[in-house]
Amino acid sequence: MKVYLAGPDVFLPDAKRIGQLKQDICRQHGLEGLFPVDGSPPGDVGEPLSRRIFRANTALMDQADVIIANLTPFRGPSADAGTVYELGYMLGKGDRLCLGYSNSPRSYIDKVRDRMKIHADGSTFRDPDKLEVENFDLPDNLMIVHGLELAGHPLVVPTEAVADPLHDLSAFEACVRIAAQHTRG
């Protein structure tokens, strides 16, 4: 079973090392991990690099049976936009096993509050631009959280606080275990 390893891990300084660790964990559970492309994707070198990366990642998703999305907050209160796109894409296909984890399970509104002032407007909370802040005691936008849940497997969070949310792989490994059970099932 092929697992697409979606996440902002590709943006880490040690992306290559993390990709290899994730692939090792997959292999230990009898799965093949596909790590997103950066650097030098295949394709016509006359085509813009960003488009070649898109094509390569989409080809990896199209051949994958599973996505494990790292939804740990990225440069803000929400998950990385590219990863959210990829999770939606795999859920939209309707026949893939969709799993996700976040190493920062606090509620979305608390993570917004870390970054800006929010104020009450009746029973609604709003940011300085008067945009409503979702207040459902969920770790991210409700579409992401319930998309995973209703596809069969709720967002996985670490069982205890982690020291390094950008690198910790305990919740990732829990997702791999769920995927491996599907292979055997």
Place this chain on the structure above:
Amino acid sequence: MKVYLAGPDVFLPDAKRIGQLKQDICRQHGLEGLFPVDGSPPGDVGEPLSRRIFRANTALMDQADVIIANLTPFRGPSADAGTVYELGYMLGKGDRLCLGYSNSPRSYIDKVRDRMKIHADGSTFRDPDKLEVENFDLPDNLMIVHGLELAGHPLVVPTEAVADPLHDLSAFEACVRIAAQHTRG
């Protein structure tokens, strides 16, 4: 033809008014606009509100022929996570017309730079957490931008700078015109 009106418009103080304006524009072009649910979705009231909203929005997407996603930056340099999820979901289905617009077409790296210090690390740019900042002269994550482009219709941006990016509907109307051409085509 039914058009799902994805976007953070639902979080505006005048969400209802914007939703009606968008539906009016759709109607003028012979289309039916489906505005995402907030407030009081149908469903079992014993079920959490957030999950009822998810179910209602997913049902609207499943019946829509088209998505027009408002990808204007939301509370950060990227589009709203819920909207990105929905765009990915509709693209993943493979048979829907997928359109999107952004009222803030500046490059992603410039929008990150507005919010935090970034530094050069060889030919790569990194934020204070050492996370790479995409530098492709694209307005958002490459998966979103090329996902739209390679599905047939590049991200629509306003022809001139807009005074109120959260409310301006000129790029939205350009998307509606593209959708209307498909009906006739």
